[in-house]
Amino acid sequence: MDELKQKWAVQERPFVSQMPVFGQLIVAIRTAWNNMSTRWYVLPLLQQQNEVNRLLVQQLQEQQQMVELQQSLLIAQSREQSDLIHDLGVMQVQLHQLQQQITELTARLEKVSSEQ
Amino acid sequence: MHLAYFSPLPPARTGIADYSAELLPHLATHVDLTLFHPEPEQVAAALRQQFSIQPYSHFQANRPQYTLPLYQMGNSTHHTGLYRMALRYPGAVVLHDLVLHHFIEAITQGQGDEAGYARAMGYALGREPGWLRHYWQLRHQPDRYSVASLNQILVDRSLLIFTHSQYGQHQLLAQGCRRPIKIIPQPMVSYEAPSQRAILNWPDTAVVFAALGQVTRAKQVGMALRQFARLYADFPQARFLLIGEIMGYEAGLQEELAALMVEGAVLVTGYVPDLAQFAGWIAAADVILNLRHPTMGETSATALRGMAQRKPLIVFNHGWYHELPDAAALKIPPLDEEALYQAMRSLAQSPEMRQTMGGAAAYHIQRYHHPSQVAEQLTTHLHEWLINHSPTQPFTN
Numbered sequence: 271m272d273e274l275k276q277k278w279a280v281q282e283r284p285f286v287s288q289m290p291v292f293g294q295l296i297v298a299i300r301t302a303w304n305n306m307s308t309r310w311y312v313l314p315l316l317q318q319q320n321e322v323n324r325l326l327v328q329q330l331q332e333q334q335q336m337v338e339l340q341q342s343l344l345i346a347q348s349r350e351q352s353d354l355i356h357d358l359g360v361m362q363v364q365l366h367q368l369q370q371q372i373t374e375l376t377a378r379l380e381k382v383s384s385e386q
Numbered sequence: 387m388h389l390a391y392f393s394p395l396p397p398a399r400t401g402i403a404d405y406s407a408e409l410l411p412h413l414a415t416h417v418d419l420t421l422f423h424p425e426p427e428q429v430a431a432a433l434r435q436q437f438s439i440q441p442y443s444h445f446q447a448n449r450p451q452y453t454l455p456l457y458q459m460g461n462s463t464h465h466t467g468l469y470r471m472a473l474r475y476p477g478a479v480v481l482h483d484l485v486l487h488h489f490i491e492a493i494t495q496g497q498g499d500e501a502g503y504a505r506a507m508g509y510a511l512g513r514e515p516g517w518l519r520h521y522w523q524l525r526h527q528p529d530r531y532s533v534a535s536l537n538q539i540l541v542d543r544s545l546l547i548f549t550h551s552q553y554g555q556h557q558l559l560a561q562g563c564r565r566p567i568k569i570i571p572q573p574m575v576s577y578e579a580p581s582q583r584a585i586l587n588w589p590d591t592a593v594v595f596a597a598l599g600q601v602t603r604a605k606q607v608g609m610a611l612r613q614f615a616r617l618y619a620d621f622p623q624a625r626f627l628l629i630g631e632i633m634g635y636e637a638g639l640q641e642e643l644a645a646l647m648v649e650g651a652v653l654v655t656g657y658v659p660d661l662a663q664f665a666g667w668i669a670a671a672d673v674i675l676n677l678r679h680p681t682m683g684e685t686s687a688t689a690l691r692g693m694a695q696r697k698p699l700i701v702f703n704h705g706w707y708h709e710l711p712d713a714a715a716l717k718i719p720p721l722d723e724e725a726l727y728q729a730m731r732s733l734a735q736s737p738e739m740r741q742t743m744g745g746a747a748a749y750h751i752q753r754y755h756h757p758s759q760v761a762e763q764l765t766t767h768l769h770e771w772l773i774n775h776s777p778t779q780p781f782t783n
Contacts, residue, residue: 271519338518345512348505352542356565359476359545363454364777371778 271334278323280316387768388418390445390477392468393458395423396430397659399631400464401599401687402482404661407433409573412761417768420452424467442471453772454478459540461489461682469493473539478546478768480570481537484557484683490536510534532680541565546771548764550685551706557683568767572685573757576694576748577665586653586670588625593734596627596671596697598664598688601654602634606677606721608642613727615646621734624651629667630688631657668695672740673733679720681705694751698743700729714747 285300287293391413393406410433413419419437423429426439433439445455455477457468469489472479483489494502504521511517511524511534524530541547541563549555550572558567588594595614601607607628614626632639632654643649658664668674674692676699678684685706689699693714701707703717710717716733718725733740 334518338516341508341518342512344505345508348509348539349542352539355473355543356476356545359543360775362449362475363545363772363775366450366453367772368777369450 271331274327274330278327279320280323282313282316387416387453387765387772388420388451389413389768390422390452390455391419391458392422392455392471392477394460394464394468395421395433395439397428398464399657400460400462402458402460402464405482405573405687406458408575408757409761409764410437412573412757413764415758416761416765422455422468422471442467445471445475449475454545454768456480456768457544458482459486461486461684463489463492465489466493469540473543476543476545478548478771479540479544480548481541481554481558482550482684484537484549484554485531485535486540487531487534487536506536506539507534510536510538531682535561535683545775546767548767551683551709553706553709554683554685566771570760570763570767571755572687572690573760574687574690574694574751574755575757576751577662577691579662579665579669581669582663582666583670586625589623591623592625593621593623593673594625594627594671595673595675595730595734596629596668596692597675597677598668598692599630599686601628601630601632601639604678604680606679607639609721609723609726610675610677611642611646611648611652613723613730614652615648616727617730617734618648618651620731624734626652627667627671628652628654629658629664629671630655665691665695668692668697671697673698673700673730675700675730676707677702677726678707679704681707690751690755693747694755696744696748698733698740698747700726700733711746711750714743714750716743 285297285304287296289296391406391410394400394403396403396407407430410419410421414437421429421433421437421439422442422445423439424442426434426441429439445452455471455475457472457477457479459465459469459472459479459481461483466489490506491503494500494506503525507521507525508517511521514520524533527533535557538561541558542565544565547558547563547565547567548570549558549567550570552569555567555569583594595610597605597607597610599605611626614624618624626648628639639654643652655667658667668691671692674689674697676686676689676692678686679702681702681704683705689701689707689710692699699710699715701710701715701717702720704720707715707717716729718729733743
């Protein structure tokens with residue numbers, strides 16, 4: 271996404287030439303011809319493409335944020351689930367302890383009853 | 387107290403199965419025990435005669451009969467069934483390995499369950515902003531194992547965590563563990579087994595270095611052999627034993643031995659099926675090398691076995707190994723080859739040093755690692771936890 275944010279805007283590039291002596295002349299001719307014949311046509315297309323690119327990057331960013339948000343919610347739920355299962359585990363142990371105490375008390379009551 | 391005990395059991399090829407076999411008779415003197423195993427009929431006959439061993443389904447149907455479950459958890463697929471039970475029915479967990487990443491990876495990604503792996507990673511990394519991008523970059527990186535331990539779900543659900551070292555306790559606290567953590571030493575008994583040295587046909591004056599247990603790249607056997615080769619040039623009586631199964635680089639090992647020209651001075655035993663025989667091989671050694679790097683916070687049962695048999699150790703000074711007594715172990719900076727050579731050389735030169743360090747090692751094991759002490763400590767911690775979580779005051783009158 272970082273790379274996309276850097277590269278979404280398509281930009282005009284100036285003509286260049288590596289040719290010695292005549293290079294500057296060639297660049298000037300090509301630039302002049304471009305200004306006269308194609309620039310007026312290509313520039314609006316470039317602007318339109320840039321607008322589409324900008325919107326796409328914005329949409330992708332929003333989608334990514336939504337996915338991260340949903341994942342965070344799921345993880346938060348998983349953590350809550352873990353805490354609930356832990357608490358249930360504690361209660362299971364306590365239930366066992368209570369059952370043992372009830373068994374012990376019942377035995378004592380039976381003993382007292384039989385003695386009376 | 388009636389414990390539901392979940393663990394790999396012999397003959398499973400894992401140190402935790404041996405651990406349980408050593409601990410159980412002592413634990414049984416303090417508490418009632420029922421063992422749980424996915425296939426009870428596969429468990430070693432000696433244990434089946436001593437204990438009631440039930441399938442997991444029995445626990446699910448009879449949960450209220452047991453005071454609480456106790457899980458012996460490690461970083462291998464031997465623990466798949468009990469891990470799922472520990473998540474569903476929380477109990478006390480002995481965390482033998484702090485890092486469960488390899489295990490979680492194997493039972494999720496390894497089974498085609500990408501979402502399960504992502505969920506575990508999300509649970510571990512999810513508190514950091516931008517974690518999803520971090521996960522995506524990390525998911526195939528070699529350092530993912532050290533970045534995310536993936537023990538968090540198990541730890542969060544458990545009632546009480548046992549670890550074998552202060553290092554383990556610090557690591558758990560650093561990752562935000564909210565459950566009580568107790569340190570119990572790893573139980574260790576000394577096997578008095580006849581030495582296998584006679585069958586080696588090595589000279590009586592030989593000084594035998596040994597690396598124990600599964601031979602993996604993380605045990606740095608290549609580094610040990612390189613420094614052994616240097617030592618061998620000066621001490622032709624030096625020998626090297628690789629006691630255990632070669633895991634995943636048999637060909638590489640043979641190439642290394644040939645390149646170092648020490649083939650005649652090195653013996654590879656392969657997998658040793660029973661503890662008595664394993665002890666016999668340890669008895670044949672003079673010095674034990676335990677050079678694990680990276681460490682995943684594990685306690686080395688093989689290092690303790692060596693110590694129990696009066697063997698001095700050479701270890702890297704990190705993780706649990708840092709906590710070993712200085713009198714029993716030469717601790718060198720991790721991956722420092724020169725320091726390893728010097729340590730090997732000093733022990734090869736001095737029988738007195740080997741004897742003194744071996745004595746200190748055996749004393750340490752007898753003093754802190756006897757299974758009866760460990761069983762008592764474990765039971766005391768469980769009792770304390772039960773008292774602290776009692777629904778009412780105990781009926782005393």
